[in-house]
Amino acid sequence: MLLAAGLVALAGCGSPAGKPAAEAAKAGGEARRGGRLVAALGSEPRTFNPVTAVDAASLGVIQAMTANLVHIDRQDQEARPALAESWKVDDGGRRYTLVLRPGLRFSDGHPATADDVVFSFQVYLDEKVQSPQRDLLIVGGQPIQVRKVDDRTVEFRLAAPYGVAERLFDGFAILPRHLLAQAYQAGTLASAWGIDTPPAKLAGLGPFRLRERRAGERLVLERNPFYWKRDAAGAPLPYLDELVFLTVPNADAQALRFQAGELDVADRLSAESFDRLSRDAARRGLRLVDAGPGLDLNFLFFNQNDLAGRPLPALRRRQEWFRQTAFRQAVSAAIDRDALVRVVYRGRATPLNSHETPGSHWLDKALPPPRQAPEEARRLLRGAGFSWDAAGALRDRAGEPVGFTLLVVAGNAERGPMATLIQEDLRKLGMDVRIAALELQAVLDRLFTSYDYDACVLGLDGGDADPNPSMSILLSDGSHHFWRLTHGPLAPWETEVDHLLKAQLAERDPAQRRRLYDRVQEIVMEQRPLIALVTPKVLVGARAALGNLRPAVLDDHLLWNVEELYWRRQR
Amino acid sequence: MSRRHRVSLALAAGFLALLYAAAFGAGFLAPYGFDEQDREHSYAPPVRLRFRDGAGRLHLRPFIHRWVERPGVPGVYAEDVTRAFPVRFFVRTPLGRPRLFGVDAPARLYLLGTDRFGRDQLSRLLYGARISLFSGLLAAILAVGLGLLAGAAAGFRGGWLDQVLMRTSELFLALPWLYLLLAVRAVLPLDLAPSGSFLLLVAVLGAVGWARPARLVRGAVLSARGRDYVLAAQGFGASELYVLRRHVLPQAVGVALTQLALLVPQYVLAEVALSFLGLGVAEPVPSWGTMLAELERYEVLTSYRWLLWPAVLLTGVVLSYHTLAEHIRERLQAGEV
Numbered sequence: 001m002l003l004a005a006g007l008v009a010l011a012g013c014g015s016p017a018g019k020p021a022a023e024a025a026k027a028g029g030e031a032r033r034g035g036r037l038v039a040a041l042g043s044e045p046r047t048f049n050p051v052t053a054v055d056a057a058s059l060g061v062i063q064a065m066t067a068n069l070v071h072i073d074r075q076d077q078e079a080r081p082a083l084a085e086s087w088k089v090d091d092g093g094r095r096y097t098l099v100l101r102p103g104l105r106f107s108d109g110h111p112a113t114a115d116d117v118v119f120s121f122q123v124y125l126d127e128k129v130q131s132p133q134r135d136l137l138i139v140g141g142q143p144i145q146v147r148k149v150d151d152r153t154v155e156f157r158l159a160a161p162y163g164v165a166e167r168l169f170d171g172f173a174i175l176p177r178h179l180l181a182q183a184y185q186a187g188t189l190a191s192a193w194g195i196d197t198p199p200a201k202l203a204g205l206g207p208f209r210l211r212e213r214r215a216g217e218r219l220v221l222e223r224n225p226f227y228w229k230r231d232a233a234g235a236p237l238p239y240l241d242e243l244v245f246l247t248v249p250n251a252d253a254q255a256l257r258f259q260a261g262e263l264d265v266a267d268r269l270s271a272e273s274f275d276r277l278s279r280d281a282a283r284r285g286l287r288l289v290d291a292g293p294g295l296d297l298n299f300l301f302f303n304q305n306d307l308a309g310r311p312l313p314a315l316r317r318r319q320e321w322f323r324q325t326a327f328r329q330a331v332s333a334a335i336d337r338d339a340l341v342r343v344v345y346r347g348r349a350t351p352l353n354s355h356e357t358p359g360s361h362w363l364d365k366a367l368p369p370p371r372q373a374p375e376e377a378r379r380l381l382r383g384a385g386f387s388w389d390a391a392g393a394l395r396d397r398a399g400e401p402v403g404f405t406l407l408v409v410a411g412n413a414e415r416g417p418m419a420t421l422i423q424e425d426l427r428k429l430g431m432d433v434r435i436a437a438l439e440l441q442a443v444l445d446r447l448f449t450s451y452d453y454d455a456c457v458l459g460l461d462g463g464d465a466d467p468n469p470s471m472s473i474l475l476s477d478g479s480h481h482f483w484r485l486t487h488g489p490l491a492p493w494e495t496e497v498d499h500l501l502k503a504q505l506a507e508r509d510p511a512q513r514r515r516l517y518d519r520v521q522e523i524v525m526e527q528r529p530l531i532a533l534v535t536p537k538v539l540v541g542a543r544a545a546l547g548n549l550r551p552a553v554l555d556d557h558l559l560w561n562v563e564e565l566y567w568r569r570q571r
Numbered sequence: 572m573s574r575r576h577r578v579s580l581a582l583a584a585g586f587l588a589l590l591y592a593a594a595f596g597a598g599f600l601a602p603y604g605f606d607e608q609d610r611e612h613s614y615a616p617p618v619r620l621r622f623r624d625g626a627g628r629l630h631l632r633p634f635i636h637r638w639v640e641r642p643g644v645p646g647v648y649a650e651d652v653t654r655a656f657p658v659r660f661f662v663r664t665p666l667g668r669p670r671l672f673g674v675d676a677p678a679r680l681y682l683l684g685t686d687r688f689g690r691d692q693l694s695r696l697l698y699g700a701r702i703s704l705f706s707g708l709l710a711a712i713l714a715v716g717l718g719l720l721a722g723a724a725a726g727f728r729g730g731w732l733d734q735v736l737m738r739t740s741e742l743f744l745a746l747p748w749l750y751l752l753l754a755v756r757a758v759l760p761l762d763l764a765p766s767g768s769f770l771l772l773v774a775v776l777g778a779v780g781w782a783r784p785a786r787l788v789r790g791a792v793l794s795a796r797g798r799d800y801v802l803a804a805q806g807f808g809a810s811e812l813y814v815l816r817r818h819v820l821p822q823a824v825g826v827a828l829t830q831l832a833l834l835v836p837q838y839v840l841a842e843v844a845l846s847f848l849g850l851g852v853a854e855p856v857p858s859w860g861t862m863l864a865e866l867e868r869y870e871v872l873t874s875y876r877w878l879l880w881p882a883v884l885l886t887g888v889v890l891s892y893h894t895l896a897e898h899i900r901e902r903l904q905a906g907e908v
Contacts, residue, residue, distance in 0.1 A: 253869070255869075256869065270868075272868075272871070272874065275646075276870065336610070339610045342613065342645060343610055343689075346645045346646055347645045403762075407761065411864075413868060417688070420855060421610075423855065424608050434761075434762050435854045436761040436853065437853065437854075452761070453761060454762075
């Protein structure tokens with residue numbers, strides 16, 4: 001399961017305006033022009049509306065059709081100019097002034113100006129529209145103020161200093177006012193641009209525009225002739241004539257159709273598929289890339305919600321264990337993360353000791369690597385008053401046997417086996433762990449509504465390689481503070497984490513920001529409110545003839561620079 | 572009964588008897604516990620039983636070599652031929668439990684290979700048979716028992732009872748059970764013990780399945796009631812209970828038995844489907860359904876064929892029960908039951 005926390009940070013991703021690729025300088029753009037690229041979507045997109053889209057399929061399509069003011073280069077993880085050719089920060093990080101490129105046009109030919117930018121942010125900020133990205137635009141408790149200075153200049157005012165606000169702009173596609181103002185006035189913007197919208201009613205600033213949709217089967221996107229970006233030789237981008245998305249619900253089916261040549265690229269291959277395809281990749285004309293550790297986080301956490309007034313006495317009794325730092329540390333020490341890597345991912349994953357993964361340069365390199373230490377786990381438990389009976393079962397101070405249920409999403413090919421391995425590791429420690437595999441919605445209900453669960457193994461989609469997205473998880477009042485969504489008195493370390501996270505948010509000096517965030521990681525590793533497990537490596541594949549392919553660990557791994565992709569030989 | 576019939580009946584009954592006996596004796600027959608993980612041997616293929624050693628000498632007692640993972644190639648194994656491990660009978664586990672056969676540590680006797688966690692597939696197959704075969708049998712007995720009661724009551728009493736029972740049975744036949752079951756699982760307590768989920772499985776399957784046998788039994792009872800000899804018996808002053816016992820039930824029992832033989836394999840398959848959806852017994856307890864669920868992934872299905880054993884046995888079970896059902900039906904028609 002890929003929960004939606006990551007997308008809070010990096011929703012619709014526009015197209016990059018990075019440094020021109022070295023290859024582009026050598027050959028002229030015309031020689032590369034043409035062809036079609038076929039990619040897969042895990043499900044049919046639910047909407048073309050960048051304001052309300054949350055599912056990966058919708059976001060994947062939207063990112064090819066829209067653009068943002070600033071773009072985060074998926075490879076070096078730095079912010080780059082996109083629709084805004086430059087920006088200026090002053091007033092101590094409270095005012096951002098962005099200057100748009102000259103001559104911008106939407107994919108229907110209509111000019112794009114500062115009015116469209118102001119309109120777009122008005123929409124994202126409108127509470128009635130309920131955009132999932134709205135929270136990101138609340139800084140210092142106040143919504144960001146957006147003002148048009150002239151046709152090409154927009155000013156953003158923040159109530160509090162925000163260190164890297166330019167990264168924020170990556171998540172907000174600029175909308176065409178001329179097409180959506182009416183719907184906005186009528187209060188129907190949230191439902192506008194549904195999946196059945198005729199292509200003529202859609203327009204964006206992205207490299208492609210919609211030509212045709214066959215329900216449940218495919219989407220055909222064509223080159224946007226008004227696209228603003230050019231390659232190093234001055235030729236207009238994108239190179240490709242067509243971008244086709246097929247709906248392929250299952251990861252194995254995706255790998256098979258990639259192998260059969262029906263798909264030109266394959267994202268998120270399983271380790272088994274990756275190994276199998278790698279064996280004869282050269283003969284089949286495929287290129288398979290292990291892009292290294294990604295940003296996805298698999299973790300375990302215990303229910304520490306305040307349950308006063310809820311009829312869950314047995315659970316409240318067990319929470320006495322879950323609230324003990326030594327108990328959580330012991331569980332973490334008992335887990336054989338190397339086995340998770342080997343058994344679940346055939347070695348193509350990295351064990352974690354922090355919620356920040358090695359895919360991000362924000363990982364605190366001073367943290368020790370995780371290590372299974374059953375003796376340490378026993379020492380911690382003994383120190384916390386636990387003991388073992390003659391049969392080897394763990395008992396707490398009151399003599400109560402220690403056991404709990406581990407919640408996972410049923411049928412998940414990664415978290416399910418992880419739970420089985422963890423169950424066995426903890427059994428050796430004398431804990432009686434039962435696995436409860438429930439359907440996704442039932443799991444979410446328990447996590448967010450009823451709080452009726454003991455512990456859960458969950459996966460989070462990687463967002464931006466920046467500390468800010470993890471704030472919704474780590475802040476004590478964050479929307480995804482899974483282990484404790486209720487508000488009660490805070491422990492000193494929780495207050496400190498809150499304080500550090502807010503301080504790094506305002507800090508503009510990267511070195512100081514890093515120091516603050518390193519400290520957060522140290523505290524989280526010490527206290528283990530979430531027990532980080534493993535992060536899989538990003539395994540992708542493409543036809544070898546696809547030029548300019550630069551797989552990245554940030555989403556979208558393959559198509560983030562789709563406007564630069566081209567076929568080496570005309571197909 | 573033709574000779575061919577007799578042979579097929581004997582084969583089917585023998586196969587089932589053997590399986591049920593093996594499931595019953597899993598604790599002794601299985602070389603390992605169902606939850607013993609061997610993480611160094613994830614998806615290890617079946618070991619090769621050998622009689623001839625490297626020097627060409629023949630051994631009466633079979634021996635095996637250990638699987639060792641090729642360095643740097645996860646999941647690919649080669650035999651370590653430097654050491655031979657003879658298969659021993661009547662061994663004891665480290666905890667002192669007697670087992671029919673095994674090999675000395677560090678080798679492990681994976682006759683049918685291992686699953687993702689390096690758990691012995693043969694042991695899991697045997698332990699899993701307990702859940703799969705017995706849940707199917709018990710659930711079928713429950714469903715047919717309920718059906719027999721409801722059908723006999725409806726057919727014999729008639730009137731409003733008949734109406735109520737038959738309309739309820741229609742409701743049960745029309746409900747989309749799978750979705751309902753998913754919802755039921757979501758509201759049940761999380762910490763169901765394996766025995767609890769087993770009983771739940773039996774109860775759910777049995778409760779869902781009573782409608783069909785009930786309708787068939789009702790039909791049989793109705794037709795029996797209208798027969799001349801029944802009317803004659805009643806005319807001679809036979810009591811209701813006598814008529815029911817002497818004339819009506821024997822008719823219904825035959826129908827019920829055929830239904831039973833048909834329902835058991837259906838329920839064994841239903842257990843597989845439910846486990847597949849996460850509604851069966853929870854890890855690490857095996858059932859054929861949870862074992863097969865792993866094959867959902869294409870890469871697993873094509874690379875690790877030894878995981879198909881539950882499907883092979885399942886096919887045998889279904890065929891055997893159908894042979895039994897066919898036989899009962901024929902005997903019924905011949906008036907032998």
